[in-house]
Every structure is written in structure tokens, then in C-alpha cells.
Amino acid sequence: MELNTKEIDYQQQLRGRDFLTLADYSKDELIYLLELADYLKKQQKAGKLEQPLKGKTLGMIFEKSSTRTRVSFEVGIYQLGGTGLFLSTNDIQIGRGEPVADTAQVLSGYLDGIMIRTYSQSVVEELAAKASIPVINGLTDTYHPCQVLADLQTIRETKGSLRGVKLAYIGDGNNMAHSLMLGGATMGMEIHIAAPEGYQPDAGITETAKSIAKYHGGKVNITEEPEVAVQQADVIYTDVWASMGQENEQKIRERAFAGFQVNKGLYSLARKDAVFMHCLPAHRGEEVTAEIIDGKQSVIYQQSENRLHAQKALMAALMG
Structure with a gap:
């Protein structure tokens, strides 16, 4: 080289x-x-x-x-x-x-x-x-910075660039949400996080991401309404509701995230060419329906590679 x-x-x-x-x-x-x-x-x-x-x-x-x-x-x-x-x-x-x-x-x-x-x-x-x-x-x-580095590569491949791309993350305000906010903000993207009350991203990390986004011409927004987050989104992203070590919270989290499933109805609010992303492993029928994660708009194996x-x-x- x-x-x-x-x-x-x-x-x-x-x-x-x-x-x-x-x-x-x-x-x-x-x-x-x-x-x-x-x-x-x-x-x-x-x-x-x-x-x-x-x-x-x-x-x-x-x-x-x-x-x-x-x-x-x-x-x-x-x-x-x-x-x-x-x-x-x-x-x-x-x-x-x-x-x-x-x-x-x-x-x-x-x-x-x-x-x-x-x-x-x-x-x-x-x-x-x-x-x-x-x-x-x-x-x-x-x-989870390594995952998001690969995600940024995948978005560049599918959308041609990163600046101005709107990514809607639906689900738990966890390590994925934190790293997506920081990485996306640095690249001038619009990152919208939809998570229920009590499961939103860390306030300090959110403020850091908003500050970075302002400097680079991006945007970070937190909401409790998935329908708001996905409006005209270029990328829809989700993660499991209960991560490793949270298995004992599974039933509680299923109730809390009941309205946060990525399905055909929610997806219809995004751009027609919106891609679907998931860091895997996934629970089909919980955070996302099979028709979305296994559909033609899904790039989960591209981002995994x-x-x-x-x-x-x-x-x-x-x-x-």
C-alpha cells in the first residue's frame, strides 16, 4: 500500500x-x-x-x-x-x-x-x-465503539456519505445508543434515539454527543416516541431489549418496550430507501419483526462482515 x-x-x-x-x-x-x-x-x-x-x-x-x-x-x-x-x-x-x-x-x-x-x-x-x-x-x-466503526462504514457504502444522514435508533439507550450518538455526531449525522422513560441514554454522554454534533453540523435528539424518530429516516437501527447480563429483566423490559418494535407500520414512516441495521444477535418477534430484519432493506450481514x-x-x- x-x-x-x-x-x-x-x-x-x-x-x-x-x-x-x-x-x-x-x-x-x-x-x-x-x-x-x-x-x-x-x-x-x-x-x-x-x-x-x-x-x-x-x-x-x-x-x-x-x-x-x-x-x-x-x-x-x-x-x-x-x-x-x-x-x-x-x-x-x-x-x-x-x-x-x-x-x-x-x-x-x-x-x-x-x-x-x-x-x-x-x-x-x-x-x-x-x-x-x-x-x-x-x-x-x-x-461499543468497534461496532459503530463498522456501522459507519456500512452506512457510507449504502448511502454514499455520512454527513446529513438521518439514523433513527429505536430501543434501549444502551452502549449501542451511546456509541452511535458519539460516532454519528462526529460525522455530522442526525441521530434520533427513541427509548421509553427510564431506559434513555446516559444524560452526560448525550450532552457530550450534542456538543460534538453542534460543532460538526449534526444533530442528536432523544424522544420517547418511535414514530417521531423514524420520520424520513435514512437508517433505522435497533438492538435487543435485554442485553447480556440483563436476562433477569427480560419480562419487565418486554412490557416497557412494547411500543418500540421495528415493524412494517413503523418502517413505513421512514424514507422509501431506508436501510435496516442491527448489531446482532437479534430476537425476531421482539425488537424487530422477521419481515423487516430478513427483508430486502436489511443490511445486517453487510454490517456484520x-x-x-x-x-x-x-x-x-x-x-x-
């Missing part, structure tokens, strides 16, 4: 950085990552694998189980020429009470990067503070 001066500047700027939340990255930095993801995807489709991470090793700490995160990172680091090491918290000492600081410094002596998928954002932040190698947030209860390409770009930029 031949680089121009601007690309070299971004490589130097991003090398060694952590990826904890999208709020830490500028618009130009995200655009660079998205363009790199597009390039790596194009190369792979052409049977040409770029391998800038030969001899590098990524440690992947999983406190929360996963399909897409594990497979995309493990395949991604392999395709980049490196090695992925799966580290379940059942198998390493952090799961038995070893201080996060000790784990961070020990792993820094063995690895070239760490991806962690866990519950608490504070654990990721402490790991990053004590490690001397890049730390990537694979998911916490607060943020883009986890691989977006995360390859991220690893190449931070660990390269």
Missing part, C-alpha cells in the same frame, strides 16, 4: 493510541480509519491481503462471550499477518482477582496490543492507563 503524506501523518498520529470511545477520535481520524477499512476490504475481495502486522500478537480478553467480536478480531489479526491469543477471564489471573494494573503491565511485556470485551468501562480505562501497548474496547456496558474490515483498519493503525 503506497501512502501519501497525509496518510503517513495519520499513521504516525494513531500508532500506539488506545480505542476506548469514539469521543476520543476526531472526524478526520475516523475518516482515515474508514478509508483504510474500505481499502483493506477491497484488497481482500481481490485476493490481495495486506500484512502490516507480521510478527505482532493481539491479546483478546473476554469476560463477555461473543461471536462477531471474537471471530472478526481473530480472523482480522491473522489476515494482517499477526497472531490472536484468546484470553478468557476463566483462564487468566484477572478472573481470580489479580489487579488490572498488574495484568496490564504483564501483558505489555508479551503482546503488541490488547482487545478487551467486558462489563465495566472503568476496567478498560484502567487497563489502558497502565498498559504500554494499545488497548481496544471490544465492548463494555457503556460503549464490516466488523472484520473496520477492526483490521483499527489494528493496522494502532499496532502497525
Whole structure:
């Protein structure tokens, strides 16, 4: 891959950085990552694998189980020429009470990067503070930045650009809502979140996203009315009503989200060419009907595949 001066500047700027939340990255930095993801995807489709991470090793700490995160990172680091090491918290000492600081410094002596998928954002932040190698947030209860990086790539592919695109997120104001607000705001999008009372996004994160949106010419709006959020939307997005660790709240949440299902009636209020997105796994018949998620407007498998390409770009930029 031949680089121009601007690309070299971004490589130097991003090398060694952590990826904890999208709020830490500028618009130009995200655009660079998205363009790199597009390039790596194009190369792979052409049977040409770029391998800038030969001899590098990524440690992947999983406190929360996963399909897409594990497979995309493990395949991604392999395709980049490196090695992925799966580290379940059942198998390493952090799961038995070893201080996060000790784990961070020990792993820094063995690895070239760490991806962690866990519950608490504070654990990721402490790991990053004590490690001397890049730390990537694979998911916490607060943020899911890797998913949204792939989502932004998918929206660019389907809509041609990001600026001015209206995305309506219907459902729980969770980690997905938080990262969609931050990433979308940075790219000048309109992000409308429809969630019932008591399940709306964190107020502090919402204010941060609104401030970012104002600077970049975007918009962030929170409502309790799905019908308002989806009016003339270009993208409709939803997530499960009860995330991992909230299974005991399932029945309560089903009642709270009863009017928030993405179905044909709600979808009819969006633009005719609106695409449907879901971070998966999905519960058909709950947050979305089968005719929507399995319909021609759905791009869920395209966005799932883009986890691989977006995360390859991220690893190449931070660990390269």
C-alpha cells in the first residue's frame, strides 16, 4: 500500500493510541480509519491481503462471550499477518482477582496490543492507563465503539456519505445508543434515539454527543416516541431489549418496550430507501419483526462482515 503524506501523518498520529470511545477520535481520524477499512476490504475481495502486522500478537480478553467480536478480531489479526491469543477471564489471573494494573503491565511485556470485551468501562480505562501497548474496547456496558466503526462504514457504502444522514435508533439507550450518538455526531449525522422513560441514554454522554454534533453540523435528539424518530429516516437501527447480563429483566423490559418494535407500520414512516441495521444477535418477534430484519432493506450481514474490515483498519493503525 503506497501512502501519501497525509496518510503517513495519520499513521504516525494513531500508532500506539488506545480505542476506548469514539469521543476520543476526531472526524478526520475516523475518516482515515474508514478509508483504510474500505481499502483493506477491497484488497481482500481481490485476493490481495495486506500484512502490516507480521510478527505482532493481539491479546483478546473476554469476560463477555461473543461471536462477531471474537471471530472478526481473530480472523482480522491473522489476515494482517499477526497472531490472536484468546484470553478468557476463566483462564487468566484477572478472573481470580489479580489487579488490572498488574495484568496490564504483564501483558505489555508479551503482546503488541490488547482487545478487551467486558462489563465495566472503568476496567478498560484502567487497563489502558497502565498498559504500554494499545488497548481496544471490544465492548463494555457503556460503549461499543468497534461496532459503530463498522456501522459507519456500512452506512457510507449504502448511502454514499455520512454527513446529513438521518439514523433513527429505536430501543434501549444502551452502549449501542451511546456509541452511535458519539460516532454519528462526529460525522455530522442526525441521530434520533427513541427509548421509553427510564431506559434513555446516559444524560452526560448525550450532552457530550450534542456538543460534538453542534460543532460538526449534526444533530442528536432523544424522544420517547418511535414514530417521531423514524420520520424520513435514512437508517433505522435497533438492538435487543435485554442485553447480556440483563436476562433477569427480560419480562419487565418486554412490557416497557412494547411500543418500540421495528415493524412494517413503523418502517413505513421512514424514507422509501431506508436501510435496516442491527448489531446482532437479534430476537425476531421482539425488537424487530422477521419481515423487516430478513427483508430486502436489511443490511445486517453487510454490517456484520464490516466488523472484520473496520477492526483490521483499527489494528493496522494502532499496532502497525
